[in-house]
Every structure is written in C-alpha cells, then in structure tokens.
Amino acid sequence: QSALTQPASVSGSPGQSITISCTGTSSDVGGYDTVSWYQQHPGKAPKLIIYEVTNRPSGVSSRFSASKSGNTASLTISGLQPEDDADYYCNSYTSTSSVVFGGGTKLTVL
C-alpha cells in the first residue's frame, strides 16, 4: 500500500490560512469516509485534530477544518498562529483492511 501523497512543506504568516492536501486512490481516501488528520510537534506524540473527514474532536480549535473531494482530502488552518508550526499527517482506511498514512507536511509559520 503506497503512502498517501502530501506536500512536503507549506508555509504561511500569522493570521493567514493554509491548506494541506492528501491524495490517495479510490481504494483508500476515495473509497471511505475515514480520513483523519494529526498534528505533531517535535518530540511529541501525534494529536488527532480531524476524524472521519470533517469532524473535530472536543477541544480542537475551530480554526482547523477539513474536507474531501474524490481521492483528495484537504486540511485547512485559518488564522495561523505560531503554535500551529508542526508536522501534519493524514491517514485513511484501505480496501485491504490496512491503514495508510501520508508522508507528512511540515508547516512553517513565518
């Protein structure tokens, strides 16, 4: 199972909005509404910020939103803040009963 495709890096200034894409196939992203997104700061465990494509867990800022179209899921962070500077990963269930992650995107808040 190949990793989902994410841009290696994105950047934005405080207050701006950015979007991170996560592209798979009809056997994973496109075939199931199970895309999740995680935020990871250096040396820390990942944190779930979006589950089942669009849902935010309790306590996650409303500045994080997500969507899916076809085989591509997207995470949008609005009103960028310095603490958003982190790595972001998507994942999805697959048709082979496995789980696949994206390669990760490093977000730099300028």
Added chain:
Amino acid sequence: EVQLLESGGGLLQPGGSLRLSCAASGFTFSTYAMSWVRQAPGKGLEWVSTISGSGGSTYYADSVKGRFTISRDKSKNMLDLQMNSLRAEDTAVYYCAKHYYMAVNHPSFEYWGQGTLVTVSS
C-alpha cells in the same frame, strides 16, 4: 483520563526479538480497537498493526506481517506487540494508540502513548 504507557523498547541486534507493552487506563479497554504506529528517526508515521476490541481480529502492515504479533489482555488492560526477526529498518519510536471508535475500520487514533524507542543495530 485516558492514559497509554508503552514499555519494552531497547537496543538489540538484527534477528533479535522484543516484546512491547502498552498499559491502558481511563476507558473500557475491551471496547475499543487498538493499534501500533511507528516512526523511524526523522521520518513519517507508519501504521504497524491493529487489533479489535475482542482481540479476535488482527491486521498487519505488509512490512511486519509474519514477524510481528499483536495481542491484548483485557484482564490487565494491556496491549502487546511481539516483534521477531527484527531488522535495521524496524528502528523507530513505537506508539500505541486508542481508536476513536470501537471499529477497526475507522483508524482515527484518538489517544497516543508517549512512545518507546526500538533500535536494531549490530
């Protein structure tokens, strides 16, 4: 409060075996699917294995299939990963994770442990 605490990591030679454990608390352990996810130094996240709440269904990444075995003990609220025939490419921080839902086919990992480092090197 949900807590996941991994243990068992260490340094070992290629071909060796190691058993990782994850002590779970703060939720009904037998209800939720659990997974192991690893992260090689400086690399991204890689799913390793998932087990259903009952323990009756298990799933593995192709990279570990036949070498790793996931199991759970509901009497002890423990999740284990037995790793055999270890290779240098298995070097990583291993995290245990609780699924948001009970189902194995919803891999939203709601809670993560702090991770335990496994280093395979001669």
